[in-house]
Amino acid sequence: MTIHREGYKYIGMATVLFAVIAWLNQHFLWEIWWLYWSIQVIFFLLWLWIVWFFRIPNRIFTKGENLVIAPADGKVVVIEQTVETEYFKDKRLQVSIFMSPLNVHVNRSPIKGEVKYMKYHPGKYLVAWHPKSSTENERTTVVVGNQQTTLLMRQIAGALARRICYYVKEGQAIAQNEEFGFIRFGSRVDIYFPVGTQIDVKIGQKVKGGMTILAKMP
Numbered sequence: 001m002t003i004h005r006e007g008y009k010y011i012g013m014a015t016v017l018f019a020v021i022a023w024l025n026q027h028f029l030w031e032i033w034w035l036y037w038s039i040q041v042i043f044f045l046l047w048l049w050i051v052w053f054f055r056i057p058n059r060i061f062t063k064g065e066n067l068v069i070a071p072a073d074g075k076v077v078v079i080e081q082t083v084e085t086e087y088f089k090d091k092r093l094q095v096s097i098f099m100s101p102l103n104v105h106v107n108r109s110p111i112k113g114e115v116k117y118m119k120y121h122p123g124k125y126l127v128a129w130h131p132k133s134s135t136e137n138e139r140t141t142v143v144v145g146n147q148q149t150t151l152l153m154r155q156i157a158g159a160l161a162r163r164i165c166y167y168v169k170e171g172q173a174i175a176q177n178e179e180f181g182f183i184r185f186g187s188r189v190d191i192y193f194p195v196g197t198q199i200d201v202k203i204g205q206k207v208k209g210g211m212t213i214l215a216k217m218p
Helices: 007-027 033-053
Strands: 067-069 072-082 090-099 106-108 111-123 141-146 152-157 164-166 179-183 187-191 213-216
Touching: 007 033, 007 179, 072 187, 111 152, 111 164, 141 164, 141 179, 152 179
Parallel strands: none
Antiparallel strands: 067 213, 072 090, 090 187, 106 179, 111 141, 141 152, 152 187, 164 179
């Protein structure tokens, strides 16, 4: 396991805060043992959660020319046909993965290809499962295509997420499972498939980015 670069600042800040709290406790609250240890444990768990949030676990990635791999860790909350209005402007099959604050928040490309479209949208911070979050929240749209298919991924900030990070630009080649972004502190990723695609996951199923097969393309 390693730590994502987006976490260095936050882990450093949490470490300094924990050290200051520990010093204050030692000097002013050490005689009130129950309060002293309560504060110590609470702030240590907070520090540990921040470190855990920015983890990158060691994984053996699933690969395949005709495979679409999950771009994020989390739970499948939507599988439905909808109209995608930003890039395709037609009917698409949407699969949404909700990432809780305990999930790994690295976002990876489900296929290899070329980044055909990339756009960042500032916006609100509705809860990630809100129906309007995909059109009103802070979000990015990334479209990756190859000879077999073209997929759209949308990173959507949630009520706790306050920054979407993205590392790709239009025209760039991207490998399957290569990192294209990161979302801090709770969020959602939508994937838009061609209508008729056979989806290999179910609503409520937990998936792992870079490992779980979402669909097989012809």
